Amino acid sequence: ALADIGVTGLAVMGANIARNLARHGHTVALHNRSASRVDELMTKHGSEGNFIPSASITEFVASLKRPRRALIMVQAGAATDAVIEQLADAMEPGDIIIDGGNALYTDTQRREKALRERGLHFVGAGISGGEEGALNGPSIMPGGSAESYEYVGPLLESVAAVVEGAPCCTYIGTDGSGHYVKMVHNGIEYADMQLIGEAYQLMTSAAGLSANEAAEVFAEWNSGVLESYLIEITSEVLGHTDAETGKPLVDVIVDAAGQKGTGRWTVKSALDLGVPVTGIAEAVFARAVSGSRELRAASQGLAGAELATSLTEIFPGTDVESFVADIHSALYASKVVAYAQGFDQLAAGSREYGWDLKLGDLARIWRGGCIIRAQFLGRISDAYAANPQLPSLLLDPYFRDAVESAAASWRRVVTVAAQLGVPAPGFSSALAYYDSVRAKRLPAALIQGLRDYFGAHTYERVDKPGHFHTQWSGDRSEISN
Numbered sequence: 001a002l003a004d005i006g007v008t009g010l011a012v013m014g015a016n017i018a019r020n021l022a023r024h025g026h027t028v029a030l031h032n033r034s035a036s037r038v039d040e041l042m043t044k045h046g047s048e049g050n051f052i053p054s055a056s057i058t059e060f061v062a063s064l065k066r067p068r069r070a071l072i073m074v075q076a077g078a079a080t081d082a083v084i085e086q087l088a089d090a091m092e093p094g095d096i097i098i099d100g101g102n103a104l105y106t107d108t109q110r111r112e113k114a115l116r117e118r119g120l121h122f123v124g125a126g127i128s129g130g131e132e133g134a135l136n137g138p139s140i141m142p143g144g145s146a147e148s149y150e151y152v153g154p155l156l157e158s159v160a161a162v163v164e165g166a167p168c169c170t171y172i173g174t175d176g177s178g179h180y181v182k183m184v185h186n187g188i189e190y191a192d193m194q195l196i197g198e199a200y201q202l203m204t205s206a207a208g209l210s211a212n213e214a215a216e217v218f219a220e221w222n223s224g225v226l227e228s229y230l231i232e233i234t235s236e237v238l239g240h241t242d243a244e245t246g247k248p249l250v251d252v253i254v255d256a257a258g259q260k261g262t263g264r265w266t267v268k269s270a271l272d273l274g275v276p277v278t279g280i281a282e283a284v285f286a287r288a289v290s291g292s293r294e295l296r297a298a299s300q301g302l303a304g305a306e307l308a309t310s311l312t313e314i315f316p317g318t319d320v321e322s323f324v325a326d327i328h329s330a331l332y333a334s335k336v337v338a339y340a341q342g343f344d345q346l347a348a349g350s351r352e353y354g355w356d357l358k359l360g361d362l363a364r365i366w367r368g369g370c371i372i373r374a375q376f377l378g379r380i381s382d383a384y385a386a387n388p389q390l391p392s393l394l395l396d397p398y399f400r401d402a403v404e405s406a407a408a409s410w411r412r413v414v415t416v417a418a419q420l421g422v423p424a425p426g427f428s429s430a431l432a433y434y435d436s437v438r439a440k441r442l443p444a445a446l447i448q449g450l451r452d453y454f455g456a457h458t459y460e461r462v463d464k465p466g467h468f469h470t471q472w473s474g475d476r477s478e479i480s481n
């Protein structure tokens, strides 16, 4: 018998997706550059379903039903190109190559075009959920031709996470859209984690909670509007004690955050599109600051001139409990801002590349399987269902109300952070964004004046249409352009 689908690249992600497919009754062909991974999977998990192991790409391709479907799960970049090349050489027109790695969307666009010209379908599928998700149900974001989705959609949907009876997988759009959406998902994940980190730091530094007490607070929060996988595992990590020292593990982990690049890609794309994703950008830069070990070591002696040493000095009468409630509000409001910005970027990317992304569907398939999975996403889905043209999530009645009710607490938290000298770049820049978009006037008027002064860049006027220039070095009269 032939295989329904093949998986090449059997490191942790590929092996788990292959097992997931097999557990759902699909016959799965297996291939990996080093044969040992195929053997290992067969030895350990061969009994979980129908697998067809193969020793070479040609054997692998020959073991697939037509049109052939091959899922690549190798390292993004050159490795993916190499594997695509080998597969394409062995395949025939009409066959489908799926890349489930974390490819940069522009690479996917390039690959899709090249393969289309050779008569092959190429599906760039963003897969989120880490190894656990890959095995038990990830969130899958497949982009490619609508025709290719007919061949791969049902297979991918069958192994995706399920929320309220619906799979966390849907057709995203053409060429690089799936990987673009996955990239922004990861960017949002960066912002979400940064905000959670700031909440934790304020709980411990400003409110004086221990890591264990903070763990309890997060566990409690996980049953409210913040309910999410990230809040749940925050409680787990904060509550974990290091076996060697007996201290909270979080206190013995080096405070330098790593990054693999998807956050940076998101911000680069946002910069190109001119979308202010301040929350994601702050999160990427905050990781960069944390990792700047020499700079941080050299800066230890810098004076802070803090305006207070305790919470009660700033807000007399405030108790820990009410401040923790303020942090909850600040976290929620900042999170709404970060997600609103992320969805703005998705809308802008969709316009730029002609993808016609369904924003509500994206929120829906992120409710399960992926790292940012949360109840909250159901609200986002509802918001776009109510108004697909929503200019910003901040204007949806539910989110508008949520942020307006959180605003006073949010300001208190940012005030406390500033006065105590506790960095809260995510909370404060989200608040600045909120205040910027709602401001009647911004200092951009002055910036336009300055640009006109040194570069004759012209400005518009509030009282009449057109573009104007003041002759700054002459008699300072205004001319219309």
Ligand code: NBP
Binding pocket: 008, 009, 010, 011, 012, 013, 014, 032, 033, 034, 037, 073, 074, 075, 076, 078, 079, 080, 082, 083, 100, 101, 102, 103, 127, 128, 129, 130, 131
């Ligand atoms: P890795 O990203 O660590 O890649 C290891 C796999 O790539 C192995 O199968 C390896 O073969 C293969 N490979 C390499 Br490296 N160079 C190759 C080449 N030139 N030709 C053929 N094969 C090559 O694996 P992973 O962590 O399982 O991730 C797989 C993909 O899924 C990546 O794109 C990753 O970004 C993405 N992803 C990962 C996660 C996660 O949580 N880890 C989540 C979502 C997406 P070998 O065995 O012969 O060395």
